[in-house]
Amino acid sequence: MGQKVLLKGNEAMAEAAVQAGCRFFAGYPITPQNEVPEYLSWRLPQAGGVFVQAESEVAAINMVFGAAAGGARCMTSSSSPGISLKQEGISYIAAAELPCVIANMQRGGPGLGNIRASQGDYFQAVKGGGHGDYRLIVLGPAYVQELYDLTMHAFDWADLYRNPVMILGDGILGQIAEPLDIRPYRPIAELPAKDFALTGCAGRASRVVKTLILQPADGLVHHNEYLQQKYRRIEEELSLYEEYETEDAEILIAAYGMSGRIAKGAVRRARQKGIKAGLIRPITLWPFPKEPFRRAAERVSRILVVEMSSGQFVEDVQLASECRVPVEFFGKGGGWYPLDTEILEIVESMQANPSVWATRKD
Amino acid sequence: MSKNNVDIHFDAHRCKGCGLCVIFCPCGNIRMSDALNEQGHPYAELIDADRCTGCGLCFRMCPDTAIEIRSNKTAKR
Amino acid sequence: MATFTRPRTLKETITHYCPGCGHGIVHRLLAEVIDELGIREKTIGTAPVGCAVMMYDYIDCDMIECAHGRAPAAATGLKRVHPDKIVFTYQGDGDLAAIGTAETIHTANRGENITVIFINNVIYGMTGGQMAPTTMLGQRTTTTPEGRGMHGEGGPIHVCELLRSLEGVCYLERTAVSSPSDVLATRRAIRKAFECQIAGKGFSLVEVLSMCPTDWKLSPDKAVKFVNHEMKTVFPVGVYKDK
Numbered sequence: 001m002g003q004k005v006l007l008k009g010n011e012a013m014a015e016a017a018v019q020a021g022c023r024f025f026a027g028y029p030i031t032p033q034n035e036v037p038e039y040l041s042w043r044l045p046q047a048g049g050v051f052v053q054a055e056s057e058v059a060a061i062n063m064v065f066g067a068a069a070g071g072a073r074c075m076t077s078s079s080s081p082g083i084s085l086k087q088e089g090i091s092y093i094a095a096a097e098l099p100c101v102i103a104n105m106q107r108g109g110p111g112l113g114n115i116r117a118s119q120g121d122y123f124q125a126v127k128g129g130g131h132g133d134y135r136l137i138v139l140g141p142a143y144v145q146e147l148y149d150l151t152m153h154a155f156d157w158a159d160l161y162r163n164p165v166m167i168l169g170d171g172i173l174g175q176i177a178e179p180l181d182i183r184p185y186r187p188i189a190e191l192p193a194k195d196f197a198l199t200g201c202a203g204r205a206s207r208v209v210k211t212l213i214l215q216p217a218d219g220l221v222h223h224n225e226y227l228q229q230k231y232r233r234i235e236e237e238l239s240l241y242e243e244y245e246t247e248d249a250e251i252l253i254a255a256y257g258m259s260g261r262i263a264k265g266a267v268r269r270a271r272q273k274g275i276k277a278g279l280i281r282p283i284t285l286w287p288f289p290k291e292p293f294r295r296a297a298e299r300v301s302r303i304l305v306v307e308m309s310s311g312q313f314v315e316d317v318q319l320a321s322e323c324r325v326p327v328e329f330f331g332k333g334g335g336w337y338p339l340d341t342e343i344l345e346i347v348e349s350m351q352a353n354p355s356v357w358a359t360r361k362d
Numbered sequence: 363m364s365k366n367n368v369d370i371h372f373d374a375h376r377c378k379g380c381g382l383c384v385i386f387c388p389c390g391n392i393r394m395s396d397a398l399n400e401q402g403h404p405y406a407e408l409i410d411a412d413r414c415t416g417c418g419l420c421f422r423m424c425p426d427t428a429i430e431i432r433s434n435k436t437a438k439r
Numbered sequence: 440m441a442t443f444t445r446p447r448t449l450k451e452t453i454t455h456y457c458p459g460c461g462h463g464i465v466h467r468l469l470a471e472v473i474d475e476l477g478i479r480e481k482t483i484g485t486a487p488v489g490c491a492v493m494m495y496d497y498i499d500c501d502m503i504e505c506a507h508g509r510a511p512a513a514a515t516g517l518k519r520v521h522p523d524k525i526v527f528t529y530q531g532d533g534d535l536a537a538i539g540t541a542e543t544i545h546t547a548n549r550g551e552n553i554t555v556i557f558i559n560n561v562i563y564g565m566t567g568g569q570m571a572p573t574t575m576l577g578q579r580t581t582t583t584p585e586g587r588g589m590h591g592e593g594g595p596i597h598v599c600e601l602l603r604s605l606e607g608v609c610y611l612e613r614t615a616v617s618s619p620s621d622v623l624a625t626r627r628a629i630r631k632a633f634e635c636q637i638a639g640k641g642f643s644l645v646e647v648l649s650m651c652p653t654d655w656k657l658s659p660d661k662a663v664k665f666v667n668h669e670m671k672t673v674f675p676v677g678v679y680k681d682k
Contacts, residue, residue, distance in 0.1 A: 024516065024519060050519040052515065052519065054545075055541050059515075059542050059545065060512075062506060062509035062542070063513065065505070065509070065512075066485075066512065066513030066514060066515060066520075067519065068516070069503045069517060070516065070520040072520040089506060092505075092506050198483045198503055199524070200501055200524050201479070201480050201500055201501050202480035202481065203480075206499050206501050208502050208503070209504065210486070210504035212504055376453055378459075380458035380652070380659040382459060382660075382663065416441065422443075422622045422623070425454075425456065425460055425464045425467075426456075427449060427467055429443070431443040431444075432441075432443075432444070433441050433442075434441075
């Protein structure tokens with residue numbers, strides 16, 4: 001057991017990065033993630049690292065591109081509009097297979113939107129976001145402790161798979177303060193040597209980090225095939241989720257991140273009322289944990305997806321449950337969040353009027 | 363080695379025929395070939411090896427490192 | 440024994456550059472300076488987007504290929520995690536003074552201890568001759584068929600003059616590669632810029648006026664005259680800052 005402190009999610013994530021050996025951070029201020037650069041501006045130098053306040057999110061992600069190519073553990077963070085600006089750099093980093101961590105403390109969109117919490121960047125995070133066929137490993141923590149722990153793992157997975165990892169949080173998770181166990185960093189696996197790192201070519205042949213593949217004519221096709229093989233391997237090896245009261249559940253709620261946390265409260269209330277509700281809360285959003293949904297679809301009568309967006313995550317739930325059971329949706333975009341009592345009402349009405357709810361998805 | 367102790371080598375294979383060496387040769391001692399190299403470019407060739415002073419201006423202007431010079435003269439690069 | 444031979448840092452690979460293009464000359468000068476300073480094994484370069492995107496096929500040191508205009512940001516990341524290494528960017532006018540203007544100015548302003556080799560050929564080469572931020576007034580390009588105009592397109596950006604006022608900048612020089620003496624001046628400037636970095640003085644930049652015969656639709660001999668008689672009038676060569 002380490003030291004117990006009260007920290008905001010943003011600060012906890014920043015501290016976890018430092019503990020995990022992150023020694024370079026570049027970012028640009030944007031609400032609601034400002035505590036990350038503010039914390040790291042003093043904490044990283046203290047740990048012998050470098051903090052740079054960049055001139056833009058575009059510059060920040062490209063600084064991370066450079067630092068990652070240099071072999072350093074590195075990170076950037078932002079919130080929705082800023083993450084859109086980073087997409088160019090993220091595509092290059094994924095193409096060059098450089099390890100780094102990118103945090104998105106989502107806010108309401110589209111456009112400048114607002115600064116309330118949202119889950120409207122799900123598609124952008126898990127389906128690619130930038131140009132070309134690539135994937136990020138995407139993590140959706142719901143608690144400050146989980147955010148802290150996953151941030152440490154994020155650096156390991158980035159190194160292990162030579163792939164950028166995105167922490168997909170939201171404004172609530174970034175701002176909420178919770179007691180935190182400052183656990184020391186322990187690598188989750190033996191990590192590969194960074195034989196790609198640009199460190200000057202003393203005693204070895206010179207190295208190139210690049211993403212342009214013109215020759216041979218099918219070189220880029222082969223590179224894509226190779227990347228896809230890597231992504232399949234990650235899909236096989238990485239799947240994290242929380243199952244709560246699913247064993248005998250008739251109504252299954254699917255939700256991730258902050259809405260998953262709220263939904264858990266609704267399941268607890270439903271159980272108190274004798275309704276057999278359960279929850280699957282994916283923690284890895286890419287790879288999407290398909291297996292628990294496939295299994296659940298064989299047992300439950302209906303699935304309710306709760307999401308702080310107009311409906312993105314719901315599509316992955318439908319795919320994972322192979323449309324074997326009706327999938328209902330409760331969500332709104334624009335910086336809205338559900339109350340557990342609202343979710344409970346819907347669960348109760350689903351229980352009482354199965355046919356009504358079953359047709360609502362049309 | 364030439365009369366001036368200059369060993370100058372024009373690599374027809376590397377040359378793209380831009381002619382910058384021809385323009386800047388102070389002795390007017392470089393010309394373009396009539397023939398083409400495998401890339402389809404005419405290539406620079408020395409007219410008279412004994413007239414070359416090894417000054418290196420052609421080397422400096424050559425974008426393709428198609429000219430190399432070794433001489434006993436002391437020229438500044 | 441005076442020798443004029445290919446420097447160690449310049450690979451033997453024949454470049455993809457057009458006949459009479461200035462990139463080949465600047466690549467050789469860069470390689471000569473790296474050899475002369477004995478820094479090849481501690482140098483990390485960044486390649487731009489543009490004609491020089493594949494310069495890592497020609498320069499034999501660690502290199503990273505950056506997104507268009509972002510080389511100064513990537514170089515910042517590299518230099519900050521490897522302060523003991525020598526980091527340079529090599530960028531064209533579109534890369535440095537259009538899409539990457541913000542990165543250029545702020546990297547200079549932070550006084551990042553890196554060296555920038557800036558190739559100004561007043562045109563977009565790789566994409567086929569469109570207007571560059573440095574295209575001169577009246578100059579015809581594929582996107583300014585009537586010549587660049589002050590109203591609508593604006594005038595050419597003078598990078599050395601623009602950066603001169605920034606505190607973090609330690610060395611700025613504009614040179615050319617359109618004659619043997621210009622080539623020698625460029626070589627001296629590149630060396631000076633690297634020496635500034637080695638001494639830890641901050642941001643150094645050498646702007647090289649360079650030929651693009653293909654997109655100027657000029658023969659290589661007319662292209663050097665274009666640099667000497669027209670470009671140098673608009674972009675005077677010389678040292679713009681040395682502190």
